[in-house]
Amino acid sequence: xxxxTAVVKRDVVLAMRRKTEVLMAVFFFVVxxxxxxxxxxxxxxxxxxxxxxxxxxxxxxxxxxxLNRLFASDxxxxxxxxxxxxxxxxxxxxxxxxxxxxxxxxFPLVVLAPLLGVQFDLSATALWTLSxxxxxxxxxxxxxxxxxxxxxLGVRGGEVLIAMLVxxxxxxxxxxxxxxxxxxxxxxxxxxxxxILAAMTLIxxxxxxxxxxxxxxxxxxx
Amino acid sequence: MLTISNLSCDRGDRQLFSGVSFSISAxxxxxxxxxxxxxxxxxxxxxxxxxxxxDGHIAWGSDVPQAGPASRSDLREHLIYLxxxxxxxxxxxxxxxxxxxxxxxxxxxxxxxxxxxxxxLGLRGRENLPVKVLxxxxxxxxxxxxxxxxxxxxxxxxxxxxALDTHAQAVLTAVMNAHLTRxxxxxxxxxxxxxxxxxxxxxxxxx
Numbered sequence: 001x002x003x004x005t006a007v008v009k010r011d012v013v014l015a016m017r018r019k020t021e022v023l024m025a026v027f028f029f030v031v032x033x034x035x036x037x038x039x040x041x042x043x044x045x046x047x048x049x050x051x052x053x054x055x056x057x058x059x060x061x062x063x064x065x066x067l068n069r070l071f072a073s074d075x076x077x078x079x080x081x082x083x084x085x086x087x088x089x090x091x092x093x094x095x096x097x098x099x100x101x102x103x104x105x106x107f108p109l110v111v112l113a114p115l116l117g118v119q120f121d122l123s124a125t126a127l128w129t130l131s132x133x134x135x136x137x138x139x140x141x142x143x144x145x146x147x148x149x150x151x152x153l154g155v156r157g158g159e160v161l162i163a164m165l166v167x168x169x170x171x172x173x174x175x176x177x178x179x180x181x182x183x184x185x186x187x188x189x190x191x192x193x194x195x196i197l198a199a200m201t202l203i204x205x206x207x208x209x210x211x212x213x214x215x216x217x218x219x220x221x222x
Numbered sequence: 223m224l225t226i227s228n229l230s231c232d233r234g235d236r237q238l239f240s241g242v243s244f245s246i247s248a249x250x251x252x253x254x255x256x257x258x259x260x261x262x263x264x265x266x267x268x269x270x271x272x273x274x275x276x277d278g279h280i281a282w283g284s285d286v287p288q289a290g291p292a293s294r295s296d297l298r299e300h301l302i303y304l305x306x307x308x309x310x311x312x313x314x315x316x317x318x319x320x321x322x323x324x325x326x327x328x329x330x331x332x333x334x335x336x337x338x339x340x341x342x343l344g345l346r347g348r349e350n351l352p353v354k355v356l357x358x359x360x361x362x363x364x365x366x367x368x369x370x371x372x373x374x375x376x377x378x379x380x381x382x383x384x385a386l387d388t389h390a391q392a393v394l395t396a397v398m399n400a401h402l403t404r405x406x407x408x409x410x411x412x413x414x415x416x417x418x419x420x421x422x423x424x425x426x427x428x429x
Contacts, residue, residue, distance in 0.1 A: 002328065003325070003326050003327065003328045004323065006325035006326045006328075007326055009325075010311075010314075010322045010325075010326065013318075014311060014313055014314070015316070017313040017314075018313060070339070076307075077307055077308070077309060077310065077311065077312075078305060078306075078307025078308060078309035079309045081267075081272055081303075081305065081307070081309070081325075082309040082323065082327075084271075084272060085270055085298055085301065085303055086273065086326055086327040086328065087273070087298050087299040087327060087328055088299070088327060089326040093326060132255060134265065174293065208260065220272050220273075221273045221274055
C-alpha cells in the first residue's frame, strides 16, 4: 500500500470514529439550502433562478467549514512532522489528505444536491447538471482550501484567516459552477462551463499539493 | 555514519547554538545534554531535516559534506525520530497507530511484528484499546514500539525516558542496546545519566 492510499484510508477511518465533524458540514449544507426557499417565498420562477447560486454558495461554505481541521490535528499531535520525515515524501501524503477531505466534505454534497434542488423546482436535467458541476468543481475547493489551511497552520484566529484567504480564490469555481446550471436552465448547454471547471480542477490538482507542502514545511520549521 | 560539522542555528535575532560538531558511526551512541532552552530539541529537529540551519553541514554516510540541506532524502530513509509529540492518533488503537504509521511511511509491517513490538514494551492485552484511554507512560510505550517495527539505522530520540516507569526504562535501554549491537546508531537527549553498551559519549550543548 502506498503512502497516498494509507493516508486516505487513515483519514476516512478517523472521520468515521468522529462522525459529528463530518455530519456538521453536511448538516450545514442541508440547513442553508432548506432555509432559502422558506425565506424567499413560494414563487417558483424566482426559486429556479436563484437555486444554482444558493446551492453552490452553500457547498462552498460547507467545504470551508472543515478546512481548519485539515492539518491542525495532525500538526498538534506530531503526526505531521512524522509525515514530513517519511521517505514517501510529504507532497504525496498531502495529496492523500486532500482527497480524503474531498471524500468527506465534497462528495456527500454531490449526492445530496439533487435532493435539495427539488425544493427549488429544478428540472431533471438541471439537477443532473448541478450534481455534475459539483462533482467536477468541489475538488477545486478542497485543493485550494488545503493551501489556505497549510498557510494558516499554527496561527491564532486561523479560521477567519482561512476564509479571507480562500474565499476570493473560490470565486471562479463559484461563477462557472453556478453558471453551468444556469446555462442548462436557459437552454445554452453546460458543456463549456463544465470544461472550464474540469480545467480548473486539473490545474489545481497539479499545483496545490506542491504549494501546500511548501507552506507546511514552513510551519514545521518554526 | 552521521557527521555534524560546525552547525549553528539562529532563532530570530538570537543565536541558539553555534559550532556544534560531532559524529556517530555504526554501533555508537551519543547523549546530547544541556540546560533547558539551550536548543537540544532544535538541534535534533534540524538533523532530521525539520528546520533550517544558519551555517555548517550535516552529512550522512560517506557523503562529502556539502552546503545546504545535504542528502536529506537519503537520510530520511535511515532515520526514525521520536519527539516530544508522540504522533499518536487518540481515536486509533496502539496497533492501528503502529500499522498506519508504517503504511504512511511506505514500510511493510506484518501484524505479528507489530504485536510482538507492543508486547515487548508491556502493552500486551492493550493493543486494541483506543490510545486516548491509555496513561501517559503507556502512550509513550506505544510510540516507542515504532523503534521495534522499523528498520531505520539512526534513532533520534528526544527525551525517550520521560513518563516511563523504571521497568519500562530498563526495557527501553535493552532495546537500544540491541540496536547498537546490530550496528545501529542512537542519538538521544536526556536529563538523566544514560548507560548504554558499546561506544558512546556525552556531548554537552552550551549557549
